[in-house]
Amino acid sequence: MSKSVLRGAVRAAALVAVFVFVAPQAWAAGKSVIDSGDTAWLLVATALVLMMNIPGLSLFYAGMVRKKNVLATAVQAFAVAALVTVLWFAVGYSLAFTDGNAINGVLGGLSRAFGAGLHGSVHPLAPTVPENVFLMYQATFAIITPAIIAGAFAERMKFSAMMWFMGLWLLFVYVPVAHWIWGGGFLGAAGVLDFAGGLVVHLNAGIAGLVCALVLGRREGYGHEYMAPHNLVLTLIGTSLLWVGWFGFNAGSALSSGELAGDAMLNTHISAAVAALVWMAIEWSARGKPSVLGVLSGAVAGLGTITPAAGYVEPWAAMLIGLAAGAVCYWASVVVKTRLGYDDSLDVFGVHGVSGIVGSVVVGVFATRLVNDVAHGGPVGLVDGRPMQIATQLYGVAVVAVFSAVATWVLLRLVDAMIGLRVTREEETEGLDTALHGERVQ
Numbered sequence: 001m002s003k004s005v006l007r008g009a010v011r012a013a014a015l016v017a018v019f020v021f022v023a024p025q026a027w028a029a030g031k032s033v034i035d036s037g038d039t040a041w042l043l044v045a046t047a048l049v050l051m052m053n054i055p056g057l058s059l060f061y062a063g064m065v066r067k068k069n070v071l072a073t074a075v076q077a078f079a080v081a082a083l084v085t086v087l088w089f090a091v092g093y094s095l096a097f098t099d100g101n102a103i104n105g106v107l108g109g110l111s112r113a114f115g116a117g118l119h120g121s122v123h124p125l126a127p128t129v130p131e132n133v134f135l136m137y138q139a140t141f142a143i144i145t146p147a148i149i150a151g152a153f154a155e156r157m158k159f160s161a162m163m164w165f166m167g168l169w170l171l172f173v174y175v176p177v178a179h180w181i182w183g184g185g186f187l188g189a190a191g192v193l194d195f196a197g198g199l200v201v202h203l204n205a206g207i208a209g210l211v212c213a214l215v216l217g218r219r220e221g222y223g224h225e226y227m228a229p230h231n232l233v234l235t236l237i238g239t240s241l242l243w244v245g246w247f248g249f250n251a252g253s254a255l256s257s258g259e260l261a262g263d264a265m266l267n268t269h270i271s272a273a274v275a276a277l278v279w280m281a282i283e284w285s286a287r288g289k290p291s292v293l294g295v296l297s298g299a300v301a302g303l304g305t306i307t308p309a310a311g312y313v314e315p316w317a318a319m320l321i322g323l324a325a326g327a328v329c330y331w332a333s334v335v336v337k338t339r340l341g342y343d344d345s346l347d348v349f350g351v352h353g354v355s356g357i358v359g360s361v362v363v364g365v366f367a368t369r370l371v372n373d374v375a376h377g378g379p380v381g382l383v384d385g386r387p388m389q390i391a392t393q394l395y396g397v398a399v400v401a402v403f404s405a406v407a408t409w410v411l412l413r414l415v416d417a418m419i420g421l422r423v424t425r426e427e428e429t430e431g432l433d434t435a436l437h438g439e440r441v442q
Helices: 003-029 036-063 066-098 131-149 159-181 198-216 232-254 259-285 292-308 315-340 349-365 388-419 425-430 430-437
Strands: none
Touching: 003 259, 036 066, 036 232, 066 159, 131 159, 131 198, 131 232, 131 349, 159 198, 159 315, 159 388, 159 425, 159 430, 198 292, 198 349, 198 388, 232 292, 232 430, 259 315, 292 315, 292 349, 315 349, 315 388, 349 388, 425 430
C-alpha cells in the first residue's frame, strides 16, 4: 500500500471518528441538558418557599392580630395558596413566562396555558431543570406575593372580597409585573435588575398593601383601643420559618445548585442577621427595651431588602444592606406610620414595600456581577464604576410602584362595587373568626 493511500485512509478514519464521537457531544453541549443536581436543588427550594407561604406567613400574621381574628388571618395564606395555584397553572405562568407575540414586552402568551407543552421541555431561564419544576417554583412566588398583602387589611376585610381581590390581583398585577422583569418584558430589557423579587414581590405587594389600608380605612377603635398582638410566640415561629424558607426564595433563584446559590444564601443570612440587630438596637435605644416583635420585624426587613440583590453583590455589601434595612424599615414602620396615621395592620408597606424600594435601589450601588449575562464584561453598579444603574433601578421602582398602586385601587373599587370590601361594624367588633367562619380559638 502506498504512503498516499495510507494517509488518505487515516484521514478518512479521523473524519469518521469526529462524526461518530465528537460531533454528537458538541451538538449536545449546545442543547439544554437536564442536570439532576440542579433539579434536586430547585425541588428543595420550591418546598422551602411553599413552607414560607403556608405555615410561615400564616403563623407570622396570626400571632400579630387580636385573639378574635387569629383563625381568619391564618387561613388567608392557606386559601390564597389554593386559589393562586389553580390560576397560575391555568394561565398565570404562561402569561408571565412565555412570549407574547404582538404584545411581547408587556404580557406573555398562552402557549403554556393549563400545562400545554410542558412534557419534555425546559424554560430558557432554567435550561438544566424540567419546565414543570420551573413552573412549580415560580408558582410559590406567585402565591406569597398576594398573601403578603393580606397583612395590611387584617381584621377588617370580608373573606369573599379577599378571595375575589387576590385572584384578580394575581392576574392583572402580579402576572404583568413578573413578565416585565423576569419573563422577557420591557423592564428586564431596559436593564432593571431583580434577582429574586424585590420589585416583583416586595415592592409590588407593599404598595398594594398601602393602597388597601387607605381604601378600607382604619380598624374600629384604631388609635384608641389596645390592639397588641395576641401571641408573639406564633409570630416568632412564623418568622423562623420565613427565615429558613427564604433560602429557597433567594438561593433557589440561582436556578442551579452551584456557587451562585451559595452566594445568594450567604448574603441572605448576613442581611437578615444584621437588620435584626440594627432594628433591635434602635428600638432599645429609643424605648429602653428591645421588643420581640421588633427583632422579628428587623429580620424580615433584612430578608426583603437583600432579595433583589442577593445574587449580584458581595457579602460585605450584604452587611451594609442589612444595616440600611433595619434602620430605614424601622423608620417607615414606626415613625412615618405613626405620623401619617394610616392603619397598615401588620406593617406590610413599612417592612415589605420599603425593603423592596431600598433593596432595588442599592442593587444599583453594590452590584458587581450579572448572573444572566455571562458575556457582559463591563461594570455593573456604582461601586463597580457604573452609576447609571441606579437610575435604571429607580426607573423600575417608579414603574412598578405606580402600576401597582393604580391597578390595586381599580380592583378594590371593582370588588367593592360587586360584593363590598369591608365587614360590618358589628362583625368587626365580634371578631372575624366567629363572624366569617363560625369558629374561634379557645
